[in-house]
Amino acid sequence: xxxxxxxxxxxxxxxxxxxxxxxxxxxxxxxxxxxxxxxxxxxxxxxxxxxxxxxxxxxxxxxxxxxxxxxxxxxxxxxxxxxxxxxxxxxxxxxxxxxxxxxxxxxxxxxxxxxxx
DNA sequence: AGATTGACTGCAT
DNA sequence: CATGCAGCCAATC
Numbered sequence: 001x002x003x004x005x006x007x008x009x010x011x012x013x014x015x016x017x018x019x020x021x022x023x024x025x026x027x028x029x030x031x032x033x034x035x036x037x038x039x040x041x042x043x044x045x046x047x048x049x050x051x052x053x054x055x056x057x058x059x060x061x062x063x064x065x066x067x068x069x070x071x072x073x074x075x076x077x078x079x080x081x082x083x084x085x086x087x088x089x090x091x092x093x094x095x096x097x098x099x100x101x102x103x104x105x106x107x108x109x110x111x112x113x114x115x116x117x
Numbered sequence: 118a119g120a121t122t123g124a125c126t127g128c129a130t
Numbered sequence: 131c132a133t134g135c136a137g138c139c140a141a142t143c
Contacts, residue, residue: 022131045139055141
């Protein structure tokens with residue numbers, strides 16, 4: 001059978017799978033930026049991370065909500081809604097947002113794989 | 118093969 | 131803090 005690496009219908013894994021793997025490494029109650037993920041994965045830019053996150057299948061086990069932009073804000077993605085859902089999920093994990101809807105990356109920002117706190 | 122878009126980043130104004 | 135511009139690379143048309 002042709003091994004076509006068919007991941008969830010569309011898109012080949014490879015790069016995506018690598019990004020998902022890093023995303024799964026984000027501890028609960030912490031958030032990482034697209035640039036951070038890209039740096040850990042290597043050979044990939046924040047755009048690709050964002051693109052990969054947009055392609056995350058629902059319930060795939062990837063904490064896509066823990067991935068936000070470098071400004072500590074939640075990006076407004078296609079569809080318009082969902083941004084508030086992401087915030088609710090993060091708050092449920094212990095991440096605190098300020099009145100402007102921003103997260104203090106110096107406190108909740110993930111420092112990297114294996115490095116906790 | 119070329120043009121367009123995109124859950125980004127960083128710096129300049 | 132808002133807006134604009136350049137760099138970046140993969141997916142889509």
